Every structure is written in structure tokens, then in C-alpha cells.
Amino acid sequence: MSTIPALLGGRPVFVTKIPIVRPFLPDKASLDEGIQEMLSSGMVTKGRYLQAFEEAVARHLGVKHAVGVSSCTSGLMLTYQSLGLSGEVVVPSFTFMATVGALVWNGLHPVYADVNPGTTDLDPTAVASAITPQTSAIVGVHNFGNPAEIDALQEIARQRGVKLIFDAAHGFGALYQGKPVGAQADAQVFSLSPTKLLIAGEGGIVATNDDNLAEKIRIGREYGNSGSYDSAFAGLNARLSEFNALLGLRSLDMLEEAAATRNQTVDLYHEVLGGIPGIGFQEVLPGNRNAYKDFSITIDPDIFGLTR
Numbered sequence: 001m002s003t004i005p006a007l008l009g010g011r012p013v014f015v016t017k018i019p020i021v022r023p024f025l026p027d028k029a030s031l032d033e034g035i036q037e038m039l040s041s042g043m044v045t046k047g048r049y050l051q052a053f054e055e056a057v058a059r060h061l062g063v064k065h066a067v068g069v070s071s072c073t074s075g076l077m078l079t080y081q082s083l084g085l086s087g088e089v090v091v092p093s094f095t096f097m098a099t100v101g102a103l104v105w106n107g108l109h110p111v112y113a114d115v116n117p118g119t120t121d122l123d124p125t126a127v128a129s130a131i132t133p134q135t136s137a138i139v140g141v142h143n144f145g146n147p148a149e150i151d152a153l154q155e156i157a158r159q160r161g162v163k164l165i166f167d168a169a170h171g172f173g174a175l176y177q178g179k180p181v182g183a184q185a186d187a188q189v190f191s192l193s194p195t196k197l198l199i200a201g202e203g204g205i206v207a208t209n210d211d212n213l214a215e216k217i218r219i220g221r222e223y224g225n226s227g228s229y230d231s232a233f234a235g236l237n238a239r240l241s242e243f244n245a246l247l248g249l250r251s252l253d254m255l256e257e258a259a260a261t262r263n264q265t266v267d268l269y270h271e272v273l274g275g276i277p278g279i280g281f282q283e284v285l286p287g288n289r290n291a292y293k294d295f296s297i298t299i300d301p302d303i304f305g306l307t308r
């Protein structure tokens with residue numbers, strides 16, 4: 001093996017490129033029966049697999065309601081709308097665009113608070129000083145699958161009388177103080193797209209213990225139709241199809257293996273890269289497990305000798 005990185009002219013170790021994201025998917029045999037049943041029954045949406053998936057996710061997370069939606073983005077849009085947020089919402093300055101895009105769709109004003117550079121999650125002190133009388137909510141993110149400081153944020157939300165929501169897009173497979181992230185706060189909204197640990201192809205889950213919120217999300221994902229065909233409010237078509245729900249259900253069986261494998265791989269990276277000056281890792285707080293939807297490193301160019 002060359003001691004000079006290929007980037008600097010050394011011999012590449014691998015001939016072919018290594019995909020940085022390869023979805024961990026169930027095999028075809030585990031899906032065959034369900035697909036056959038959908039095709040012969042004609043129930044390709046709003047059927048038994050969505051119900052079974054929602055029930056299994058709620059059990060896994062230890063939460064009262066898990067509502068399947070078409071994506072995390074639509075789940076966030078409906079959650080912000082259903083909680084009746086207004087004015088300003090505090091969000092992390094480091095997140096994916098959908099956390100904030102869904103606020104803008106609701107006419108809400110994002111106020112950015114810094115993240116802790118170690119954990120890369122919202123810094124509770126920065127959140128406390130970003131809150132004003134116009135603030136109606138805080139939205140946290142479990143960045144790359146690293147659980148946010150949920151208790152500290154919950155305490156600030158309680159003291160200041162605002163809602164607490166998590167964009168938990170990266171959250172499946174993460175443990176907060178030994179329990180899955182998902183049952184805490186007013187709502188947590190997950191993504192099921194192929195870069196995540198729990199995969200439905202496309203899709204999302206809104207997890208909440210709030211009966212009223214869950215009911216509104218169910219109506220909101222159906223255009224705002226509460227069943228009578230009178231419009232309760234302006235909703236979306238944000239349903240999760242039966243095919244996606246079936247894939248999600250089988251993927252849930254593999255979630256623990258996916259999380260364990262990623263953590264073992266990260267341990268190996270820490271071992272191999274940990275001694276190199278100028279390379280830093282995401283900090284996971286004691287008692288938590290990062291899902292490692294992504295494994296990221298930081299580079300201090302002055303110490304490492306190269307930029308990222």
C-alpha cells in the first residue's frame with residue numbers, strides 16, 4: 001500500500017469507486033408475498049401494510065402514534081401547520097434545507113441558533129438566547145443520527161411556553177439515554193428515504209403522543225378531508241403507499257443490524273484515523289447511540305496539512 005494518498009499522486013488502493021451511500025435493503029423473497037397480495041387484492045394504498053407498519057413503528061419507538069406520510073418534508077409541513085405555529089421558530093444553523101423549507105411553506109420565520117461544534121446539534125444556550133416573545137417553537141435535529149440534547153431543549157421549551165419538535169430525518173437507529181429517539185417532545189418527524197437506516201423507498205413518519213396532533217396529521221395527509229368530504233383545512237396528498245409501507249416494515253426488521261454494523265464500522269474508523277493529527281469526529285454524548293446515517297470528519301487544515 002502506498003504511503004502517499006492517491007489525492008497527492010500515490011497509487012489508489014481501490015480500482016473501482018466505493019459508493020459513499022449504499023442502502024441496506026431487504027431481499028426480494030421477503031417482499032414477494034406482500035406484493036402479490038397487494039396486486040391481487042387491488043389495495044395499493046391505504047391498506048393493511050400501512051397500518052401494520054405504523055403499529056410496528058409505534059411499538060418500536062414506544063410512542064402512542066406513528067403516522068405514515070409521503071416524506072419527512074411533508075410530515076414537517078403538516079406538523080408545523082397542525083400545531084398552529086406562528087411568528088418565529090428557532091432552528092439549527094447547520095441542517096438540511098427541508099427543516100427550514102417546511103417552515104417557510106407555513107409562512108413562519110426561521111431564527112437560526114448555533115450548533116455545538118462537537119455534537120453538531122443545537123446548542124441549548126444559543127437556543128435560549130434566540131427566543132423572543134414572537135417565538136412559537138423550537139425545531140431540533142439529530143444531525144447525522146446523533147441524538148440532540150432533548151432534555152435540555154425540552155426544559156427551555158417548557159419554561160418559555162413554546163413547542164418542541166424534532167426533525168428526526170436521520171433518527172431511526174439512534175438511542176437517547178438507551179431508548180429510541182421518537183417518543184420525546186411534541187413530535188418527531190422521520191425520513192424513510194434510501195440514505196437512512198430505515199428505508200421505505202420514499203416516505204416519512206410523524207411520531208407523537210398527542211392524540212389531537214396525530215388526528216390532524218391523518219386528515220392533513222388526505223387533503224384536509226376528515227371523511228365527510230367537507231374540507232377541514234388545506235391539506236396535502238401526503239400518503240405513504242402500500243409498497244413503500246411494506247418495504248418499511250421489512251426494513252424495520254433489519255434496523256438493529258444496520259445500526260450495530262454502522263457503529264462497528266465507525267469504531268474501526270476511529271481506531272484507524274484517530275491517531276492522525278488534525279482529524280476530528282462527531283461527539284456522541286454519554287448514554288446515547290448515534291445512528292450514523294452519515295459518518296463525518298472535521299479537518300483542521302493547519303494541523304492536518306491539507307484542506308478537506
Ligand SMILES: Cc1ncc(COP(=O)(O)O)c(C=O)c1O
Pocket residue numbers: 071072073074095096098099141167169170190191192193203204
Ligand atoms: C435533516 C433533514 N430533514 C429533512 C429531510 C427531508 O427528508 P425527505 O427526503 O424524506 O423529505 C432530510 C433529507 O435527507 C434531512 O436530511
